[in-house]
Amino acid sequence: MEASPMFFPGREVTIQTQAPERTLTLTIDRPFAPFTKAVxxxxRSPELGPDPVVVKIYDPRFLDERLIDVEYxxxxxxxxELERAVDAIWDEPFHRRFLHDDPDDPKAPExxxxxxxxxxxxLSTDCFESECKAYDRLRFLQGSAIPRLLLTGTVLPPDERAMQLSAVVMEYIPDAVSLCDVPPDVVTPELCATLLQVVDSFAELGVVHGDINWNNVLFTPRERPTRVVVIDFACGAVRGEDQDDDAWQENLVWGNDSWCMRxxxxxxxxSVPSV
Known part of the structure; x- marks a missing residue:
């Protein structure tokens, strides 16, 4: 989904944080559009220092799935109006697979x-929670193999809303190029081995990324990379304390992070080294 004017350069985003409790105002440099699972x-914010940061807002208003337009x-x-209507049915039983647009369905269109x-x-709530849980579980990788998570909070929206919007603020990776665009000859065997070791470690640490793709692996600096960073854990999963080995193995097979990366x-x- 393309960026809304409310996210154009120069506009402001206000976030209410909880730990510590404060109100933080950030000025937008630019959006990463099109939006998919988050804005x-x-x-930038003077309170966070001179460097830019990445703000991710988990707003269902801008989910890419809204744009799917096929039969049924x-x-x-x-x-x-629709956002307000959700509160009335929030506690009702629900499963995604029962959602469809059959014209013969007896339920009213509304x-x-x-x-x-x-x-x-x-979906937006799940993406936010997955991201936060993954960054917590992988906290010793923050600042090296994954970005640093700086804070979480809720957004004070610029227009009327019927729900709270969760957000995270994290390290911005400067002068980076994605796996989609990096010249293969600048990726050294050592850097490639580091990337594979990191991705392989996710499963051992109880994390499935779930969305290893061209745009979620960054190399920096772009001309001669010395650091590789995996981003965007919003579609992932974190092993629960009561999840048995068989159930967790199903998550690993579903995510298949190591195979996807290779x-x-x-x-x-x-060239893919043996690690």
């Missing part, structure tokens, strides 16, 4: 629309 912005799954634009809006809200490196013509 992603490069922004029309695009579903956001409205405040009920189906509210159920879809509930799904979008649940496959992408091979497709880019980067």
């Amino acid at each position: 992603v912005l490069v922004a 799954h029309p695009a579903r634009p956001w409205s405040l 009920v189906i629309a509210a159920q879809w809006e509930k799904y979008f809200r649940m 496959r992408m490196l091979e497709k880019r013509g980067i």
Whole structure:
């Protein structure tokens, strides 16, 4: 989804944090559009120092899934009325696989629309929680193999909303190039081995990334990379304390992070070391 004018350069985003409790105002440098599972912005705040940071806002209003427009799954634009309607059905039993747009469905169209809006809200909430849990579990990798998580909070929206919007603020990786665009000859065997060791370690640490793709691996500095960074854990999973080995193995098979990483490196013509 393309950036809304409310996220254009020069506009402000205000976040209420809890630990410590404060109100933080950031000025947007630029959005990372199109948006997918979160609104992603490069922004600055004097309270956080001179360097830019990344702000991720988990707002169902801008989910890319709203734009899917196929038979039995029309695009579903956001409205405040629909967002308010979710509260009335929030405690009702719900499962995504029962959502469809069958014209013979006896439920009224407004009920189906509210159920879809509930799904979008649940998806945004899950993405925020997955990101936070993954960064907590991988905290010793922050600042090296993954960005530093600086703070979490809720956004004070610029217009009327019927829900709280969760957000994270994290380290911005400057002068970076994604795996999609990095020249293969600048990725040294040592850097490639480091990347594979990091991704392989996710499973041992109880984390599935779940979205290893060209854009979620960054190399910096771009001309002669010395650091590789894996970003965006919003589609991932973290092993729960009561999750048994069989259930966790299903998560690992679903995510398949290590295989995906090696496959992408091979497709880019980067030699994959044995690690």
